[in-house]
Amino acid sequence: KAGVTQTPRYLIKTRGQQVTLSCSPISGHRSVSWYQQTPGQGLQFLFEYFSETQRNKGNFPGRFSGRQFSNSRSEMNVSTLELGDSALYLCASRGRESSGANVLTFGAGSRLTVL
């Protein structure tokens, strides 16, 4: 089955602009999580959506928001971009492996550069 698809893969914005990133999870997966990855910071959890509801939220300012649609596709939006928002944004869909444990399948990421 198809993997997790993130678009766009690369984008360049300027400070003050806003950006919307899209993620289509694996078919049948209802949970989508978003992470921000910057050099030396590891993966910082942004939020998780399940069946169109935000289930968990990380410690990010309100400029970072997201939503999930009825087909499980998710978008995240960052408003009033700052230089520090430059990062790789990763989306992951949560599914169960044969053991019953939850594992994450990641998309290739969206590389955002803020100038």
Add this chain to the structure above:
Amino acid sequence: SQQGEEDPQALSIQEGENATMNCSYKTSINNLQWYRQNSGRGLVHLILIRSNEREKHSGRLRVTLDTSKKSSSLLITASRAADTASYFCATDGNQFYFGTGTSLTVIP
């Protein structure tokens, strides 16, 4: 905040050698997972070990778990240049908590 911490932050070895990386975490877990990330790409799930398991093997990977010390290790045997990547441990919970990763370089 980060749940896990990998050690070392960076590791460089010759092809054919074994690579060992460690992970420490903070709270009780149901399972611990290891993921690999090739440069600038998404993470790929490698292996999962449950809290009631002490060791697990998958191909050239061996994972150990010590819940009393809240630590895990990932051993990659007979490393190859293609193993060059960053490796992350992750613990489950309401959300997945990832460490900061170990950057492994395998020199041909």
